[in-house]
Amino acid sequence: MPxxxxxxxxxxxxxxxxxxxxxxxxxxxxxxxxxxxxxxxxVTTFAVDDKRASHRFPGRPLANTQIYLLDEQLQxxxxxxxxxxxxxxxxxxxxxxxxxxxxxGTVYSxxxxxxxxxxxWVRIRAYIKLVT
Numbered sequence: 419m420p421x422x423x424x425x426x427x428x429x430x431x432x433x434x435x436x437x438x439x440x441x442x443x444x445x446x447x448x449x450x451x452x453x454x455x456x457x458x459x460x461v462t463t464f465a466v467d468d469k470r471a472s473h474r475f476p477g478r479p480l481a482n483t484q485i486y487l488l489d490e491q492l493q494x495x496x497x498x499x500x501x502x503x504x505x506x507x508x509x510x511x512x513x514x515x516x517x518x519x520x521x522x523g524t525v526y527s528x529x530x531x532x533x534x535x536x537x538x539w540v541r542i543r544a545y546i547k548l549v550t
Contacts (some may be wrong), residue, residue: 419443427451427460438468452476454505456524456540461485461505476503476546483507486539487548503542 419442439448448467453460462485464477479485484506486497498508506528519527524541 420446423447423449425449425451425463427453450477454540454544455543456542457483457505457507461507479505479507486525487546492539497520497548500545500547503544503546504539505542506539 419439421443424443424444424446430481431450439446447465449463450466451460451508452462460480462477462479476485484485486503486504487499487501489495489501494506499524504518525538528539
């Protein structure tokens, strides 16, 4: 068991599991690392420090990653409004191999991208509400 930091990824950990970790390593900081298949790696993270930590999903984006909460017209939504999660950045896939129909409903060009590099959004199909 790590004594200083533990990063969890994959499936969501239960609070019971988090309490077991704290019992055996009380000073260990625990972080949740989120990354959908379309990103191939983790793209966000947040500290799990109490039972309310789940309200911080998806957490803060890691370097070279952007997260967006958008409406049906791909317009940004304010904090506190439920919308669909989109991810942008260097680690994203460019599409699904030989699955053009799936790609066309999932991968979008960012309309305001300035440098034309890493200008894709991936639709995650997760509905969330960002809170402060």
